[in-house]
Amino acid sequence: MNLYFAPLEGVTDVNFRNIHAHIFHTPLSCADKYFAPFLALTQDHTIHDRDRRALQIENNPGITVVPQMLTNDPHAFLGGSRELFGMGYREVNLNLGCPSGTVVGKKRGAGFLTEHDDLERFFDTVFADALFADGNIKLSVKTRLGMFSPDEFPDILDIYNKYPISELILHPRVRKEMYKGDVHTDMTIYAMTHSKHPLCANGDLFTVEDVRILLGTLPKSPASLMFGRGAVSNPNLFSEVRQMLAGEPVTPLSIEQLGAFTEALYEDTKTRLSGERHMLFRQKELWAYWIVLFADAEPFRKRLRKASTLTEFRSITDTLLRTGSLLPGAGFAGNAKMNTPIS
Numbered sequence: 125m126n127l128y129f130a131p132l133e134g135v136t137d138v139n140f141r142n143i144h145a146h147i148f149h150t151p152l153s154c155a156d157k158y159f160a161p162f163l164a165l166t167q168d169h170t171i172h173d174r175d176r177r178a179l180q181i182e183n184n185p186g187i188t189v190v191p192q193m194l195t196n197d198p199h200a201f202l203g204g205s206r207e208l209f210g211m212g213y214r215e216v217n218l219n220l221g222c223p224s225g226t227v228v229g230k231k232r233g234a235g236f237l238t239e240h241d242d243l244e245r246f247f248d249t250v251f252a253d254a255l256f257a258d259g260n261i262k263l264s265v266k267t268r269l270g271m272f273s274p275d276e277f278p279d280i281l282d283i284y285n286k287y288p289i290s291e292l293i294l295h296p297r298v299r300k301e302m303y304k305g306d307v308h309t310d311m312t313i314y315a316m317t318h319s320k321h322p323l324c325a326n327g328d329l330f331t332v333e334d335v336r337i338l339l340g341t342l343p344k345s346p347a348s349l350m351f352g353r354g355a356v357s358n359p360n361l362f363s364e365v366r367q368m369l370a371g372e373p374v375t376p377l378s379i380e381q382l383g384a385f386t387e388a389l390y391e392d393t394k395t396r397l398s399g400e401r402h403m404l405f406r407q408k409e410l411w412a413y414w415i416v417l418f419a420d421a422e423p424f425r426k427r428l429r430k431a432s433t434l435t436e437f438r439s440i441t442d443t444l445l446r447t448g449s450l451l452p453g454a455g456f457a458g459n460a461k462m463n464t465p466i467s
């Protein structure tokens with residue numbers, strides 16, 4: 125089973141994925157693919173310079189990256205795909221899940237899911253182009269169930285089934301659910317039994333136990349699993365899941381591994397961002413994912429939230445990493461309060 129790192133815009137950028145791949149670099153611990161956060165295309169259907177730099181193969185050494193585009197314009201998608209093909213990419217991903225108001229308002233991301241005729245026209249145009257028709261490059265889709273109700277999904281899946289999509293990645297929520305509430309696992313089962321394409325299951329897989337429960341519920345194994353918030357929180361999750369799948373004892377994330385990961389991301393924060401306020405904000409955002417892994421973390425969480433300088437923040441995280449201990453089996457959902465950023 126393939127294990128993928130989900131795209132998280134503003135979190136899993138080029139530096140983040142390189143740092144993850146550098147520290148968790150073994151076949152056991154790495155992600156099989158890193159899906160890059162979505163790119164918007166220019167008016168001329170090209171990729172912005174900053175995104176191009178982030179996606180250059182030499183800036184992502186030794187890892188498989190899948191670029192993702194957020195558009196409802198097949199010509200823009202083709203323009204971007206052609207450029208990405210020229211850069212060496214052999215798979216591109218279409219974002220049909222982004223729930224943000226501005227995106228949905230423009231009928232992109234999850235907003236495109238209500239426009240069935242346009243969606244068919246989009247795929248007709250893209251798959252008629254030699255780039256895709258000749259199999260030069262694969263198109264995978266990352267989708268939600270619909271905008272308002274899971275009942276929308278069967279019709280949407282019927283559309284996907286008409287086209288040679290390489291893999292269907294399903295985040296089984298509707299747009300209005302954003303990232304909260306229970307996922308609709310019954311619809312993952314529906315997709316498994318009705319999709320003509322290999323299925324990648326995504327959504328709320330935060331721990332080995334979550335994966336075990338999902339796999340016990342599904343009628344057969346999906347082709348792939350995708351981990352987002354859970355893998356940001358526990359960067360060792362790929363290794364733990366592979367061990368579980370192989371029936372081996374699971375070696376949990378060590379505090380040393382977490383320290384190396386958090387430290388590398390701190391150094392990255394320092395070199396890339398200017399201004400203490402920005403750096404502090406980025407660190408607070410990241411530590412919101414990690415604090416849940418610690419036993420007796422509540423007092424630390426409060427102090428981290430209140431910290432007003434980077435030095436103060438760092439002295440708290442240093443203490444945590446030196447004297448704290450990790451909760452066995454903890455993950456992103458281990459503490460519901462985790463959903464509130466600590467900033």
Ligand SMILES: Cc1cc2nc3c(=O)[nH]c(=O)nc-3n(C[C@H](O)[C@H](O)[C@H](O)COP(=O)(O)O)c2cc1C
Nearest residue numbers: 130131132133161162266295327328329351352353
């Ligand atoms: C902060 C944030 C940013 C995200 N950015 C993207 C994105 O750029 N493209 C995308 O397809 N999904 C994006 N997602 C959705 C995730 O890829 C994933 O589908 C979702 O978090 C559910 O998986 P998880 O429960 O494992 O986190 C984002 C989610 C979050 C929380």
